[in-house]
Each structure stands twice: as C-alpha cells, then as structure tokens.
Amino acid sequence: MATVQAAPTSLPTPIPKQDSKELDIMALTMAALRLVNPWTVEKKADKWSDSYEPGSPEAKDRVITLDEVALHDTPQDCWVVIYDRVYDITTFLYEHPGGADVMLEYAGQDASTAFRSSGHSRNTGKTLDRFLVGELPMHERMYRRPGGMRLSDIPE
Numbered sequence: 536m537a538t539v540q541a542a543p544t545s546l547p548t549p550i551p552k553q554d555s556k557e558l559d560i561m562a563l564t565m566a567a568l569r570l571v572n573p574w575t576v577e578k579k580a581d582k583w584s585d586s587y588e589p590g591s592p593e594a595k596d597r598v599i600t601l602d603e604v605a606l607h608d609t610p611q612d613c614w615v616v617i618y619d620r621v622y623d624i625t626t627f628l629y630e631h632p633g634g635a636d637v638m639l640e641y642a643g644q645d646a647s648t649a650f651r652s653s654g655h656s657r658n659t660g661k662t663l664d665r666f667l668v669g670e671l672p673m674h675e676r677m678y679r680r681p682g683g684m685r686l687s688d689i690p691e
C-alpha cells in the first residue's frame with residue numbers, strides 16, 4: 536500500500552533574483568574599486584621601475600630602501616649598498632677579481648666597509664657605475680647626506 540508523505544513544514548527560502556540593473560551597478564563598483572586599489576598601483580610601479588637597466592640615467596634617479604635591497608640576496612639576484620648607492624652586481628659576481636664569495640657575503644646588505652677596507656683603487660668606483668640601480672632615501676643614508684660620515688672617518 537502506498538504511503539502518503541507529509542509535506543515539509545518549512546521550504547528552503549528561494550534565492551532572490553537580482554535584476555540586471557542591480558548587477559550593473561555592482562560590476563561598475565567593483566571596476567572602480569579595482570582602479571583605486573593601492574595594491575594594483577604599487578605592483579604596476581614595481582614592474583615599471585624594475586625594468587630600468589642598471590647604469591642607465593633613469594636607474595640613477597631611483598630611490599631604493601634598505602628593505603627592498605634586502606630582498607635581493609641570492610647569487611641569482613644580488614644587490615649591495617656602497618656609500619648609500621645601490622648596485623645590482625649579479626652579472627659581475629663571477630668576474631670579480633676578489634672572487635664571488637666575498638661579495639655574496641654582503642648580498643642584500645650594506646657592503647661599504649668591506650669594499651673600503653679591501654684596498655680597491657679609485658677607478659673601481661667608476662667600474663661600479665654600470666651596475667648602479669638607485670640610491671637610498673635621505674633618511675637611510677650614512678655617508679652622502681648633510682653631516683654624514685666622511686670617508687676619512689672610516690678606519691682603514
């Protein structure tokens with residue numbers, strides 16, 4: 536004999552249908568938010584500045600923080616700071632007459648004192664020019680700022 540099942544007492548509430556006008560407004564709002572999203576803006580700026588060729592005139596005007604330098608600390612991507620200037624020495628590592636290891640020790644860090652105390656000639660600074668990618672912001676500089684440390688203050 537067939538049994539008659541009682542109808543459920545509460546039916547699931549149907550999802551309200553959004554009219555297309557409401558959807559349009561939502562899409563427009565999302566597009567506008569994407570435009571002003573600070574993350575998107577920063578990413579674009581990074582990509583743009585990373586495309587600078589080391590040693591190019593544009594690279595010379597770029598301001599780079601110590602935090603950003605610290606991100607480039609591997610043999611495949613090696614930046615160092617020397618006298619407040621930032622150098623990408625990745626391509627020079629294995630050409631360095633003093634060896635790659637001594638430079639890698641300072642990857643992502645300030646190498647001014649190591650550079651100074653290893654008896655580099657004055658011309659070495661010129662050789663470094665082609666690896667220049669920027670310089671530190673004024674508040675992070677040690678040497679090239681008003682009242683900063685003079686090279687003659689650094690012990691040999």
Ligand code: HEM
Pocket residue numbers: 615617624631632633634637638639641646649650653654655656658659662663
């Ligand atoms: C990260 C820091 C350093 C950088 C960026 C650096 C960069 C340079 C550059 C650009 C040259 C000149 C190459 C040329 O003009 O042909 C050079 C040469 C040389 N470097 Fe370094 N160097 C660093 C650290 C050191 C250290 C720590 C030592 C030794 C312990 C060292 C030993 C030498 C020697 C022996 C030469 C050849 C002589 C000379 O050109 O002055 N370097 N280095």
